[in-house]
Amino acid sequence: MSEEKPIDYTEERKKKDSFQIWKEKNPVPYYTVMPDGRKEPHLSPSRIKQYMDCPWAYAADRIMKLPKPMKSYLMMGNVLDEVVFEEFRHDFTQPIDDLVHLAYESLKQRMEEEPDLVKNDGTPYAPHEIIKECNSFRTWVRGFLEALQNGQDHEGHPVRLPQVTDTQTDAFWKLNIDGREVTLRGRPDIIHADGSVTDIKMASAAAPWIWTEGRIHSELQWIVYSQGLNSNKFRYLVLDKRVNKDRTAKKPTVRVITIDITPKDVEIFKEKLTTFLRNSDVLNNHKNGVFPPKPEYNGIATGFGWASKKQMLSQNNFCNKLCDFKEECWKQNFSANGTRNQTLDDYGYDLTIRD
Numbered sequence: 250m251s252e253e254k255p256i257d258y259t260e261e262r263k264k265k266d267s268f269q270i271w272k273e274k275n276p277v278p279y280y281t282v283m284p285d286g287r288k289e290p291h292l293s294p295s296r297i298k299q300y301m302d303c304p305w306a307y308a309a310d311r312i313m314k315l316p317k318p319m320k321s322y323l324m325m326g327n328v329l330d331e332v333v334f335e336e337f338r339h340d341f342t343q344p345i346d347d348l349v350h351l352a353y354e355s356l357k358q359r360m361e362e363e364p365d366l367v368k369n370d371g372t373p374y375a376p377h378e379i380i381k382e383c384n385s386f387r388t389w390v391r392g393f394l395e396a397l398q399n400g401q402d403h404e405g406h407p408v409r410l411p412q413v414t415d416t417q418t419d420a421f422w423k424l425n426i427d428g429r430e431v432t433l434r435g436r437p438d439i440i441h442a443d444g445s446v447t448d449i450k451m452a453s454a455a456a457p458w459i460w461t462e463g464r465i466h467s468e469l470q471w472i473v474y475s476q477g478l479n480s481n482k483f484r485y486l487v488l489d490k491r492v493n494k495d496r497t498a499k500k501p502t503v504r505v506i507t508i509d510i511t512p513k514d515v516e517i518f519k520e521k522l523t524t525f526l527r528n529s530d531v532l533n534n535h536k537n538g539v540f541p542p543k544p545e546y547n548g549i550a551t552g553f554g555w556a557s558k559k560q561m562l563s564q565n566n567f568c569n570k571l572c573d574f575k576e577e578c579w580k581q582n583f584s585a586n587g588t589r590n591q592t593l594d595d596y597g598y599d600l601t602i603r604d
């Protein structure tokens with residue numbers, strides 16, 4: 250390790266001051282324009298979840314507004330919900346070839362036009378890599394639509410939904426917390442004739458990210474979406490993005506995970522919301538909010554579960570959460586002005602020149 254240097258507290262102080270300025274300059278745009286023109290303040294479940302996962306990442310994203318890259322999986326999810334399912338929902342018996350082609354073209358156009366798009370390793374896509382991603386997407390979309398048409402996926406998982414009446418509908422849920430009225434807002438993907446609500450999730454089938462019933466309990470959307478639409482029945486329609494050993498796309502599995510919301514679920518949500526409101530001070534423009542970093546160490550594995558030599562360095566392994574602000578977080582919170590940046594691993598090997 251390089252020689253220890255004293256921390257420059259003037260610099261630390263400057264950072265704090267600029268953070269305060271950011272807070273003041275960026276009032277929270279958390280409102281919806283209602284049909285009568287009124288601006289109704291609201292909070293989204295993703296905002297609360299982001300704070301719960303890591304308050305510093307929340308501040309970096311929503312207060313400091315640090316630049317963050319775009320990832321292809323976000324684009325795939327948007328094309329699936331807003332383009333493919335929107336067309337398909339009117340007639341589940343329609344031929345799917347045109348929709349699969351539409352999915353391919355929409356994703357390709359979005360990926361080609363997005364200036365901030367990067368791969369998981371942070372490097373930009375080459376044109377042939379965009380085509381490869383779009384081809385994978387085509388395979389997954391085809392499997393998804395076939396499962397909906399057949400009432401089951403190719404492995405026999407039942408994929409049956411009640412009649413669809415609407416898609417992408419705003420759900421508002423008003424609560425009183427600490428004497429203040431708070432409106433939660435969500436936008437579930439599908440509303441059914443029986444009043445139940447469904448959200449589509451397209452996710453990796455790899456062990457750390459796969460959607461199972463257990464995962465629901467660390468999510469918040471299902472409570473807000475269902476309560477905002479006066480329903481106690483919620484389901485996730487999950488498309489598992491499966492891949493072969495050579496990373497090419499494999500036919501996906503498609504599963505429906507259904508959950509009935511209980512009063513205890515609502516109670517726990519309200520406690521999480523109360524913690525968020527008090528600690529972030531969001532309703533007061535974050536003025537007295539606290540935003541500590543919450544790193545999670547997971548040995549020397551990368552976020553994708555494999556180990557690399559570079560990952561043995563503190564600046565690369567201090568937190569294994571998937572996070573767009575890792576470099577800045579290390580720099581501002583843990584590096585002690587760069588004095589803790591390792592070049593040697595714990596056994597004395599210089600790792601900066603390898604891997």
Ligand code: SF4
Nearest residue numbers: 303543544568572578
């Ligand atoms: S790197 Fe970890 S601790 Fe830092 S902002 Fe991201 S999630 Fe939080």
